Structures are given as C-alpha cells and as structure tokens.
Amino acid sequence: MSKAVPRPPEPHPSGARPPQLDPRAIPAHVAIVMDGNGRWAKARGLARTEGHTRGEGALFDTIQGAIEIGVRYLSVFAFSTENWRRSPDEVRWLLGFNRTVIRRRRDALNEMGVKVLWAGRAPKLWQSVIKELRAAERLSRHNDTLTFQFCMNYGGRAEIVDAARRIAADARDGRLDPSHLSEKSFHRYLYQPEIPDVDLFIRSSGELRLSNFQLWESAYAELVFVDKLWPDFDRRDLWQAIGEYAGRSRRYGSA
Numbered sequence: 001m002s003k004a005v006p007r008p009p010e011p012h013p014s015g016a017r018p019p020q021l022d023p024r025a026i027p028a029h030v031a032i033v034m035d036g037n038g039r040w041a042k043a044r045g046l047a048r049t050e051g052h053t054r055g056e057g058a059l060f061d062t063i064q065g066a067i068e069i070g071v072r073y074l075s076v077f078a079f080s081t082e083n084w085r086r087s088p089d090e091v092r093w094l095l096g097f098n099r100t101v102i103r104r105r106r107d108a109l110n111e112m113g114v115k116v117l118w119a120g121r122a123p124k125l126w127q128s129v130i131k132e133l134r135a136a137e138r139l140s141r142h143n144d145t146l147t148f149q150f151c152m153n154y155g156g157r158a159e160i161v162d163a164a165r166r167i168a169a170d171a172r173d174g175r176l177d178p179s180h181l182s183e184k185s186f187h188r189y190l191y192q193p194e195i196p197d198v199d200l201f202i203r204s205s206g207e208l209r210l211s212n213f214q215l216w217e218s219a220y221a222e223l224v225f226v227d228k229l230w231p232d233f234d235r236r237d238l239w240q241a242i243g244e245y246a247g248r249s250r251r252y253g254s255a
Contacts, residue, residue, distance in 0.1 A: 006113030006145050009064030018069040018239050025246035027199030029073035030066065030238070031214045031221070034059065036205030036229030043229075049093055054231035056101050060108075065235020066146055067112060069242060073147045073195050077213045081121065081155035098152060099129045106136040113145030119191040120154035121162070149192055156215030163189035163216075190216065197221070200245045202238070204230045222248050 037051030044050075059076060066074045078098050084091060102116075109116060118133040133152065166189045170176035187193055198214050198221040206227040210218065224241040226233065 006143070007111050009067050009112060012061070012065070012235055014236070016236050016239075018065065018235075019243055021069075021243065021246050023070060026070045027222075027242060027245055028071070029075070029196050029198050029217075030071050030200045030202065030242075031075040031077075031198045031218065032062070033077045033201075033203040033211055033213050034230045034233075035203055035207055035211075037231060039205065040229040040231045048090065049097070051229075051231055052094065052097055056105075058231055058233045059101075060105060061234045062238050063109070063114065063146070063148060064112070065238045067114070068235065069239055071146065071242075073149065075119070075149035075151060075195070075198070075214060075217075077154065077211070078150055078152045079120075079154070080151075080212065081153060081158050082212065084124065095126050095129055099126070099132050102129075102132040102136050102150070106132075106139055109136075109148065110140045110143065113143045114140060115143040115145075115147045116140045117147060117149050117192050117195070118152060119149050119159070120152045121158055122153075125153040147195060149195055151213070154191075154213075156210070156212045159191055160216055162191070187216075200224065200241065202226060202241050204228055204233050204237075220250070220252055222250065 034055060037055045038048040039051070040054065041048050041051035063074060079094055083094065086094075106116065116133075116136040116139075118137060122130060129152065133150065163186065167176060167178075167181065167186070171178045195217075198218040201210070201214065201218050201221040201223050202225075203209070203211075203223075204226045206225060208225050214221075222245050224244055226237055226241060228237060
C-alpha cells in the first residue's frame with residue numbers, strides 16, 4: 001500500500017507567500033521560544049490563560065509556514081523545567097492545555113506529513129500528557145515533511161545533565177571508553193539525537209535571552225529576537241526571521 005501524499009498547509013488568510021530564497025539559505029533546524037502569552041493577555045485585561053489559548057493558533061500557523069518555506073526541523077519550548085515554579089493552578093492549566101493541544105492537532109499535523117517528537121524529562125510530568133505525546137509520536141513516526149520537536153518539561157541544562165548521566169552509566173558498564181568521547185558522540189546522548197544542531201533560534205516578545213532552551217544544539221545558531229508577543233506571531237514573522245538569517249554569514253569560528 002502506497003504512502004498517502006501529505007496535504008499542503010492551508011494558505012495564510014492574507015494570501016502571503018514565503019519569500020523566494022536560495023534553498024541553501026533556508027535553515028534546516030529552527031528553534032523557537034514562544035514568549036509573551038501572559039503579557040499579551042494582561043495588556044487586554046484578560047486572564048493569562050487566554051494568551052496561551054491564542055498562542056496555539058500562532059504555533060499551528062508557524063508550523064504551516066515552516067513547511068511552506070522548506071524548514072526540515074522545528075523545535076518549540078512548550079513547558080520548561082523551571083515552569084514548575086509557577087502557581088499550582090497555572091501549572092495544572094498549562095499541563096492540561098498542552099495535553100489538549102497535542103490531541104487536538106495531531107491528526108492535522110499527521111495529514112501534513114509532520115513527524116512529532118517529544119523532548120524532555122518524564123519525572124513529574126503527568127502520565128496523561130506523556131500518553132498523548134507518545135500517541136502523536138506513534139501516529140506520525142513515518143512522516144518526513146517536517147520533524148516537529150515538542151519540548152515539554154524540558155531544560156537545556158537538564159538535557160546536558162541527563163546525557164552526562166547516560167554517558168557515565170555506559171562508561172561504568174564498559175560500553176563506552178571515556179577517552180573516545182567527542183562532541184559528535186555526545187550528541188547521540190541527547191533527547192532526540194536524530195535532530196541536527198539549531199541553525200536559527202527565534203524568540204518572540206522582544207526579550208533577549210535563551211532561557212535555557214536548546215543550549216548544546218544552539219552553539220552556532222543565528223539568533224533573531226522578534227519584538228512581537230507570541231499570540232501575534234505568525235508564519236510571516238517566521239519568514240522574515242529566515243530572510244534575516246539568509247543574509248548572514250556563518251563562519252563557525254573560521255574567521
């Protein structure tokens with residue numbers, strides 16, 4: 001039985017189309033910190049949760065824009081290891097909301113050929129959330145239009161620590177000679193080693209920091225900070241950031 005042809009993304013309501021760029025100038029892996037949901041809601045006299053609800057549409061539109069322009073990997077920061085410090089009510093709402101988003105969007109993502117992968121720690125995370133993440137992974141495992149890494153209960157330092165723990169265990173059990181450890185072999189111990197390093201790192205809301213996201217993977221990423229709150233972000237902002245990326249010279253320390 002032949003594999004179904006992925007359906008194309010829905011066009012943006014404005015009719016906007018992605019810029020015509022040299023395919024070699026398109027970043028393979030884009031990472032996004034989706035920041036500003038709470039401030040968006042506060043500015044409108046709404047509950048913080050309304051900002052997150054609006055942000056779901058921004059995320060889905062951005063995924064479609066990534067497919068249109070030819071991005072191969074997209075990673076987003078959905079819930080961090082530091083978010084547990086928020087109020088218990090907000091934490092419960094965020095976990096339930098992300099669980100619902102995964103369930104609500106997975107069929108549409110699958111139809112577009114999106115492969116879903118989860119990156120993050122299992123401890124503390126609700127089993128019902130993990131169940132939805134694993135179901136989305138199974139459903140989409142054969143897709144190859146775009147790999148979408150959903151970072152849930154994720155922290156960049158936590159990922160490096162967890163990798164170091166696995167390396168130490170393999171060295172202890174004789175499966176690894178520590179003297180042969182390299183950056184390339186270290187990468188194999190990350191949460192999703194099939195995903196390459198980040199080329200373009202985007203943060204919305206105008207804040208100028210990485211916030212513990214994709215630290216190892218972003219060593220040579222180009223950084224673009226967008227002065228727009230996440231609920232107002234869409235694929236056109238992604239394309240503008242990619243256009244800026246395309247105009248930069250990446251030297252990797254060679255000059």
